[in-house]
Amino acid sequence: MRSFKKAIISVLLFVAFIFAFSIAIYEPYAHSELYVFCDSNLRKSMSGKIDFLILGSSPGYRAFIPQIYDDIIQTYSYNASGAYMPWTGRIALLKEEIDRQPLKSVVIEISYDSLLGNVKSPELVEGHVYIEPRIGSFIDRVNYFFSNVTIDTFEKYYTNILQNGGAFYLNWARSKLDRSKLDYIHNVNYRQKGYLPYDENVWQDLTVDKKTFLDNFGKKHISTEFREDNLNILKEMIDICHQKNIDVFFAVTPYANSYISWFNNNDEFDKKLSDFANENGCYFWDFNLMKGRFEQLSDKTDWWDGQHMSKHGAEVFSKMSAEIFRKFYRGENVEDCFYNNYEEMMLDSPYWQYMGN
Amino acid sequence: MSITSLRFVLFVAALVVVYFSVPKKFQWLTLLAASIYFYIRVCGIIELLFVLLTAVSIYGASVWLQRIHDTQKMVLKANKEALTAEEKARIKAKNKKRRRTILVFTLLLNFGIMCACKYSHFAVGTINLLFGTTMNNSFSLIVPLGLSFYTFQSTGYLINVYWNNCRAEKNFLKVLLFISFFPQITQGPISEFEPFAKELYSEHCLDYVNFAHGTQRMIWGFLKKMVLANTLAPMVKDVFANYSHYTGITVFIGAVLYSVQIYADFSGYMDIMCGFCEILGIKLTENFNRPYFSKSIAEYWRRWHISLGEWFKHYIYYPIAVSKWNRKLGKNLTERFGKSIGANLPATIALVAVWLATGLWHGASWAYVAWGGANGLFIIFSMWMEPVYDRYKRKLRINESRWVWRAFQTVRTFTLVTFIKVLPEVGTLSDGLGLWKRIFTNFTIPNSLTDLLPFADNVFNLLIITIITFALFTVSLIQRKHSFREELNRIPYVLRIIILSIITIIIAMFGIPATIDNGGFLYALF
Known part of the structure; x- marks a missing residue:
């Protein structure tokens, strides 16, 4: 019995120390509003102001610049997207804002794979790690944790929070040595209302030669086997918005031309989403089909990779898309702003015709 | 369930709680249930059937061997005076033959399964290479996890029963636990029945x-x-x-x-x-004793994967080294060429067998055969050259107890071991x-x-x-x-x-x- 007691005390002490050390590592990253994703206090400080909310994963996070929207359509917008954002995260953020903000429009960014992932699988653990500290109330965080993090995913989750905490200290130490790094870990990014660009002058030249283009053309397939549980969350988000008369837009951000060309069923993907949007009283805009994109967006400078825009690309895209929203709010027809489908776009575009010949 | 996963940690934590909570006489049954659960989670039911087949065959054969031995003992004791010496010898010979048949059959069955699962591709590839045939080598076979380990452990037990070094266990579930105990089934150690069974089946606080x-x-x-x-x-x-x-x-x-x-x-x-x-x-059973601090390859192999080395020593090296023909050979060689050759050559034959088997046990490829051969070669060469080394050490007045010499030996052995180790790991030979x-x-x-x-x-x-x-x-x-x-x-x-x-x-x-x-x-x- 004595051994039992001593063993239990030792285990409890051991767990307590692990817990204490983990918190010490994680805390500055998670809850002190010093790291890039932690914006719950900032959003709270904007209570009663935000009327245009963007919820998406990393392509949305890197594409929509709220200040440009504010300037062009006179909204008070906020980009609450984030890297590896699971659907459970999007709805948690929406629920947090729905009662305290006078929302008029919610843009839900949907990338090619966002409706495919299983929120309970380890692949999306990083998304849970990013979303947790963004949820304002402690109880909500605990609820979020227990409803999304399983035993199998906990290892990755725990490792991630430790590593992100460790990365915070590392960045902090670097900033002590190099003042220019200081902005990255302090909340200067939130002045951009949730939008986080890749470094100012970083982009990838994604232009390809004709041979590479033709070799890869149409070789990939976008899966349209959307997970039922993701669609259910999406429906729930739509219901929440519609109950408050909020317009819901599904948006696909522009991808690099060379990237789009890999896929052979972009139209099928669009149709499935568009049908879903129509059935649920939402709007669906695929900004890949936006007219004028070839003239204004270049594979050379406007993307960081196939799906994520560079800062310059995001500025151009935000201006273009904000103009479309302005037209929409004025009651004008926005159908003219888009090609009807990818085939039509290819036939009309000098880029595709040049590459295809 | 991976051993390096949180699920495994929770599994063992739960097992510890259950193990010390159940009545002590059921503790070993808890381990058996946990072992079966673990094996099914890691490998699946089909692979568990292989383990069961081994357990059933080993259990049946061991009990049968024991029964023949006990019956013979009883008969001889009961008819101590009625039987003549010739009749007693005849009974013993008959039983020995029966016992040997059972042993050989069971060993063939178990090693046959192991060889079929592990070495079919290698055998077909070698036949194709040697005879220029084009037999299909791309078939897929189940290789149950820990097959080599539990086959060696269970056959070691059977041989010990055959040698009357231990009594056969009458309870099948206990034999099953000995073979399938999850901490050792996937990677050993390869334990001896007597001491380990005592540990497994006894009650613990x-x-x-x-x-x-x-x-x-x-x-x-x-x-x-x-x-x-x-x-x-x-x-x-x-x-x-x-x-x-x-x-x-x-x-x-x-x-x-x-x-x-x-x-x-x-x-x-x-x-x-x-x-x-x-x-x-x-x-x-411990498998390591600071192996990289060894001063020779032979010592290294006494300190690395100890239980495998012991198995080969008990069941391959000694039976060959002390076999009648090998002893006779040693005696003849001693008479003709002197003591050194007479002692070393029979040992060399046993060592060659051990190291070829060790190589093949580790992997079905020529690279592993070469790896085993290289280890054996160093050990055999050192054995033959020992008198020469001793002479030089005396001449050069090397003090073997000095740390510089010991450090040199350790670094030398580590370097040699490293070179031998990588041989099969890069890919082909x-x-x-x-x-x-x-x-x-x-x-x-x-x-x-x-x-x-x-x-x-x-x-x-x-x-x-x-x-x-x-x-x-x-x-x-x-x-x-x-x-x-x-x-x-x-x-x-x-x-x-x-x-x-x-x-x-x-x-x-x-x-x-x-x-x-x-x-x-x-x-x-x-």
Whole structure:
């Protein structure tokens, strides 16, 4: 019995120390509003102001610049997207804002794979790690944790929070040595209302030669086997918005031309989403089909990779898309702003015709 | 369920609670249930059937052997005076023949399954190579996890029953537990029945000292496996895949890192399992005794994978070395060529058999045969040359007890072992020889640390590897003279727990990411 007691005390002490050390590592990253994703206090400080909310994963996070929207359509917008954002995260953020903000429009960014992932699988653990500290109330965080993090995913989750905490200290130490790094870990990014660009002058030249283009053309397939549980969350988000008369837009951000060309069923993907949007009283805009994109967006400078825009690309895209929203709010027809489908776009575009010949 | 997963930790934690909560007479049944659950989770029902087949055949044969032996004993005792010496000899001979038939049949069955599963591809490939045939070599076969380990352990038990070294166990479930006990089924150790069965079937109470020591050892094992071995794995893989592009010194460093990796991998597993068994109060057979501090290859093999070496010694080396024909050969050779040849040649024959078998046990390829052959060659050569070495040592007045000489022997042995170890690990035998050639023919001096260690893309990983390797080395040094546990026990209780907590966090931070792509154990492949 004595051994039992001593063993239990030792285990409890051991767990307590692990817990204490983990918190010490994680805390500055998670809850002190010093790291890039932690914006719950900032959003709270904007209570009663935000009327245009963007919820998406990393392509949305890197594409929509709220200040440009504010300037062009006179909204008070906020980009609450984030890297590896699971659907459970999007709805948690929406629920947090729905009662305290006078929302008029919610843009839900949907990338090619966002409706495919299983929120309970380890692949999306990083998304849970990013979303947790963004949820304002402690109880909500605990609820979020227990409803999304399983035993199998906990290892990755725990490792991630430790590593992100460790990365915070590392960045902090670097900033002590190099003042220019200081902005990255302090909340200067939130002045951009949730939008986080890749470094100012970083982009990838994604232009390809004709041979590479033709070799890869149409070789990939976008899966349209959307997970039922993701669609259910999406429906729930739509219901929440519609109950408050909020317009819901599904948006696909522009991808690099060379990237789009890999896929052979972009139209099928669009149709499935568009049908879903129509059935649920939402709007669906695929900004890949936006007219004028070839003239204004270049594979050379406007993307960081196939799906994520560079800062310059995001500025151009935000201006273009904000103009479309302005037209929409004025009651004008926005159908003219888009090609009807990818085939039509290819036939009309000098880029595709040049590459295809 | 991976051994390096949280699920496994929770599984063993739950098992500890259940084991000490159930009535003591059911403790071994708890272990059996846990072992079957573990095997099904890791491998599935089909592979479990292979284990059951082995258990049934070994149990049936051992009980039968025992019954024949007991009946013979009873008959001879009851008719002590009625039977003539001739009749007694006839009964014994008849029973011996029956017993041998049962043994041979059961061994053929079990080794047959093992060979069919493990060596079919190798056999077909070799036949194709030798006779120019084109038999299909791409068929797929189930290779049950731990097949070599449990086959060796169970057949060792059967042979011991045949030799009357131990009595056959009458309870099938106990035999099944002995064969399928989960801490040892996947990677050993290969335990002897008598001492281990006593540990398994006896009743245990929770003892705090065992609990603390077992937990410490498990954490140490996880650190070795998950942080050190798994962080090294991609680096070593990179060197082996690109050795022809790297400088000789880089390839040599890669080979040394492989030695560290395989030791951390295998001994890490042993520490996890021995630690767990220690918590339960069960003493698992040790497989390592600071092998890289050995002074010769023969000594190294007495300190590395000890239980496998013991198995080969008991069931292959001794039976060949003391067989009638081999002793006769030794006697004839002694008469004709002298004592040295008469003693060494029979031992050499036994050693050749042992090392070819060891090579094949580790893997079905010519590279592994060459690996076994190289080990055997060094051991046999040392045995024959021992008188010459002794003469030179006397001439050069080398004091063998001096640390400089011992350090030289240790470094020499480690280097040799490293070279032999990498031979089958690069790919084919020609790849292994190519790697050796690269080390000995490319003397380019790298210009920078990046050129020297092109496989290390993360400074933190290098740092953590260096720290843990240094810790491993220090612990081994301490263990030369003292028990490391005693040293650890001198640290205040709370500080000890803090240190263990920090190590656990290090495992989580560095070990779990490294384990995602490199979670498997190297020895589980054998």
